[in-house]
Amino acid sequence: MNKEEIYATWAPETSCWSRWVKPVLFSYLDLAAPVTPAHQPPGASASLPASIPATMPERVPALPITIPFTDTTQEQRPGPPVPETVLETSWAPAIESRCALVLDLPCAEGVILGLELAAQDYRPVPLYNAVPLPSGELELDSMTGRPVAAVHVLPILHALKKGATILGLIDLPLDAPPAFLLDAHRRGDGRKMLPDEFDNRSVCFTTDFPSANFLSAQRIGCVVLVQRSWGQPQLDLAHVLRRWQQAGIAIQLKRLDAPGPPVPCEIGRPSWFGAMFQRALSMVGLHRGEAGGFGAWVTASSAGG
Amino acid sequence: MSLVETARPPSGPVKRTLCELRSEGSDGATASGLHAGLALDPTAFAALRRRAVLEGCKWDPQVGDVDILAPFPLVMRRSVWHVLAAQAEQLAAEAIAAEAEVSCRPELLHQLELPRALRIALGGETPLTPPAGRVFRFDFHFTTEGWRISEANSDVPGGFSEASYFTALMAEQFPGLRPAGDPGGSWADALARTAGPGGVVALLSAPGLVEDHQVIAFLAARLRERDCLAYLAKPQQIAWRDGLAHLEGSGYRGRVAAVVRFYQAEWLVRLKGSCDWRRFIRGGQTPVANPGLAAISESKRFPLLWEQLSTPLPAWRALLPETRDPRHAPWEHEDGWLLKTAMCNTGETVTIRELLGTRDWRRTRRAARWFPGGWVAQRRFQSVPVLTPVGPRHVCIGVYTVNGEAAGIYARLAVKPLIDCAAPDAALLLEDDE
Numbered sequence: 001m002n003k004e005e006i007y008a009t010w011a012p013e014t015s016c017w018s019r020w021v022k023p024v025l026f027s028y029l030d031l032a033a034p035v036t037p038a039h040q041p042p043g044a045s046a047s048l049p050a051s052i053p054a055t056m057p058e059r060v061p062a063l064p065i066t067i068p069f070t071d072t073t074q075e076q077r078p079g080p081p082v083p084e085t086v087l088e089t090s091w092a093p094a095i096e097s098r099c100a101l102v103l104d105l106p107c108a109e110g111v112i113l114g115l116e117l118a119a120q121d122y123r124p125v126p127l128y129n130a131v132p133l134p135s136g137e138l139e140l141d142s143m144t145g146r147p148v149a150a151v152h153v154l155p156i157l158h159a160l161k162k163g164a165t166i167l168g169l170i171d172l173p174l175d176a177p178p179a180f181l182l183d184a185h186r187r188g189d190g191r192k193m194l195p196d197e198f199d200n201r202s203v204c205f206t207t208d209f210p211s212a213n214f215l216s217a218q219r220i221g222c223v224v225l226v227q228r229s230w231g232q233p234q235l236d237l238a239h240v241l242r243r244w245q246q247a248g249i250a251i252q253l254k255r256l257d258a259p260g261p262p263v264p265c266e267i268g269r270p271s272w273f274g275a276m277f278q279r280a281l282s283m284v285g286l287h288r289g290e291a292g293g294f295g296a297w298v299t300a301s302s303a304g305g
Numbered sequence: 306m307s308l309v310e311t312a313r314p315p316s317g318p319v320k321r322t323l324c325e326l327r328s329e330g331s332d333g334a335t336a337s338g339l340h341a342g343l344a345l346d347p348t349a350f351a352a353l354r355r356r357a358v359l360e361g362c363k364w365d366p367q368v369g370d371v372d373i374l375a376p377f378p379l380v381m382r383r384s385v386w387h388v389l390a391a392q393a394e395q396l397a398a399e400a401i402a403a404e405a406e407v408s409c410r411p412e413l414l415h416q417l418e419l420p421r422a423l424r425i426a427l428g429g430e431t432p433l434t435p436p437a438g439r440v441f442r443f444d445f446h447f448t449t450e451g452w453r454i455s456e457a458n459s460d461v462p463g464g465f466s467e468a469s470y471f472t473a474l475m476a477e478q479f480p481g482l483r484p485a486g487d488p489g490g491s492w493a494d495a496l497a498r499t500a501g502p503g504g505v506v507a508l509l510s511a512p513g514l515v516e517d518h519q520v521i522a523f524l525a526a527r528l529r530e531r532d533c534l535a536y537l538a539k540p541q542q543i544a545w546r547d548g549l550a551h552l553e554g555s556g557y558r559g560r561v562a563a564v565v566r567f568y569q570a571e572w573l574v575r576l577k578g579s580c581d582w583r584r585f586i587r588g589g590q591t592p593v594a595n596p597g598l599a600a601i602s603e604s605k606r607f608p609l610l611w612e613q614l615s616t617p618l619p620a621w622r623a624l625l626p627e628t629r630d631p632r633h634a635p636w637e638h639e640d641g642w643l644l645k646t647a648m649c650n651t652g653e654t655v656t657i658r659e660l661l662g663t664r665d666w667r668r669t670r671r672a673a674r675w676f677p678g679g680w681v682a683q684r685r686f687q688s689v690p691v692l693t694p695v696g697p698r699h700v701c702i703g704v705y706t707v708n709g710e711a712a713g714i715y716a717r718l719a720v721k722p723l724i725d726c727a728a729p730d731a732a733l734l735l736e737d738d739e
Contacts, residue, residue, distance in 0.1 A: 003359055004355055004356075004359060007355060007358075007359060008355065013347070013348070013351050019366075019367045019372055020367055022364070022515075023358035023359060023363075023364050023366065024364045024515055024518075024519075026358075026359060027358065027359045027360070027362065027364070129364075129515045131515075131518050131522070131537070133555070133556070141555070148555040149555070150512075187513075195541060195542060195553055196542065196553045196554055196555055196558070197555060198554065198555045198556070199512040199539050200512070201512050201513050202512075202513050202514075202515060203513050203514075206369070207368045207369040207726075207727070209369075210369070210370060211369055211370050213370070214370050
């Protein structure tokens with residue numbers, strides 16, 4: 001599949017959710033080198049492909065089960081092992097309940113779980129906004145061995161590329177509810193950035209998602225936030241969820257480290273919630289973090305006019 | 306390869322004839338020399354949109370529920386473009402002259418509501434860091450009184466991908482119509498000339514904002530087409546040694562030939578640590594674009610200085626609506642005024658009373674009362690909407706100048722007479738006068 005075909009698979013014209021698919025990573029798909037079984041590293045069985053066939057419905061044809069989701073053809077960090085809990089989807093509401101999902105999971109886990117959920121007729125909607133390292137650059141500093149980029153997006157890139165093959169085989173209903181995919185590490189891991197690191201951290205904004213009105217028009221009355229463990233949503237995402245909650249959409253939380261179904265969740269008022277308050281603060285210079293776009297203040301707008 | 310030259314005859318996806326829509330246009334369409342073209346059919350437009358997002362670095366094609374790329378073009382008579390281009394060139398020349406004068410009269414800078422450290426840097430005596438070029442975008446609107454500008458984007462104008470790549474893609478679909486220019490290509494040409502063959506250019510933006518990344522990624526691609534080495538970075542990764550800029554990045558460590566600062570001047574002062582941000586303005590020898598002095602005309606309070614300047618500003622005076630300090634304008638009682646903050650960069654603080662709820666209006670009013678020095682009151686103009694395939698739309702025509710010469714147009718549409726970050730982008734194409 002070429003870049004356009006991969007993008008079209010994740011953002012098909014027939015889906016009303018495709019408009020929200022973030023194109024950044026797809027535009028860099030040329031970076032995702034072809035992966036052949038010969039490149040599969042030892043111990044790659046923890047990644048998605050080997051596990052997918054077991055959970056796919058019978059109507060899905062044979063899947064490319066040996067393609068790893070991390071590319072080790074270059075000197076790159078392998079993706080972290082995927083916990084078994086990520087592959088467990090029995091908690092997911094039946095699509096008849098018209099719940100949307102927001103998967104805020106690290107690295108490529110959102111793609112992996114998104115594909116599992118696609119088998120249950122959820123439409124995965126990638127919202128990854130980080131820019132990968134420029135072409136040809138190594139992921140690890142050759143001298144120190146430390147990661148060069150703040151956010152490790154190549155595993156996501158590869159997962160999107162390989163996942164397109166799988167997703168293309170699934171015949172999703174036109175009204176499939178969305179599963180929005182986010183990288184929980186998008187703002188960095190909270191570690192201090194070094195001066196020469198490639199800073200590809202990102203945040204999500206309320207405008208990256210459909211409005212509550214649009215969700216309601218699609219008969220979506222509930223949103224389930226899926227996280228590995230944390231009880232509270234990340235600050236940028238809290239703005240999104242809070243707006244939906246204010247509009248009457250029920251918010252639930254599913255922690256993958258805890259068994260059981262999603263539980264109701266009350267999203268508290270995030271810092272600096274509300275655009276007009278932000279306007280007033282911007283006037284006195286409180287409008288963004290020194291790094292220019294994240295930290296406590298995440299909803300400011302672009303530099304460019 | 307020039308994007309403008311790639312236009313080729315259409316494959317015929319246009320739904321209705323151009324004449325049909327033009328005949329339905331409002332009266333303003335005739336007077337403004339501007340009308341909407343016809344929408345492409347959904348399949349053709351979806352393919353075009355895919356190319357724009359995958360190849361043209363248009364990474365924010367959706368803002369909330371709004372599809373940001375309009376499936377129809379705006380069409381302007383070539384003679385109108387020539388007028389706007391000449392006006393934009395004059396505005397640019399006047400702004401640069403005024404900035405030079407203000408930088409020599411630092412006592413004026415405090416009226417612009419710039420951070421103190423930036424004012425000190427702008428008004429210093431160290432030689433100015435040379436410019437790598439200068440790009441402006443002047444936002445024109447057709448009003449009941451003719452063409453007017455709402456503001457100048459002097460410091461970090463964006464929109465190059467939309468104005469160049471997307472517009473060229475749309476032009477491929479409409480025979481006989483051509484883009485007004487290729488501002489991204491013109492800007493890259495200017496930067497490449499400064500950097501020289503094989504020159505290294507560092508393009509700086511704020512981390513975390515994809516809409517900024519897409520601008521410098523697009524420019525970087527254009528620079529690479531011109532045999533430059535282009536690297537994306539953040540301002541903290543520039544180290545100044547003996548006045549020369551060095552990039553301390555993961556992909557390149559060493560001296561650079563030019564710096565593109567897609568990072569607002571007033572944000573620079575918050576950079577901490579080893580970043581000597583003042584060199585972006587004064588004391589550097591490596592060319593920087595845009596130059597730091599751009600912050601002067603970027604401030605929406607720039608018009609408040611005009612009476613104190615010896616620089617004549619006839620184009621600005623003719624085209625920009627009357628602008629006052631909020632303390633000296635009846636904005637609280639008269640609907641003919643709007644408010645905006647001094648460093649309103651993307652239109653997010655432009656406040657028109659009738660477009661706000663009571664609660665929001667009270668908040669803005671309180672803010673403008675408490676901190677009037679951070680705001681301006683500007684007399685409103687009455688924008689004349691253009692009839693489009695999706696209904697009447699107010700149109701903002703952003704005219705670029707690159708090193709003093711008009712370079713193209715970035716057009717946006719809005720239902721309300723207010724252009725903000727959620728205003729859809731439209732390709733503007735030129736037609737020959739009849």
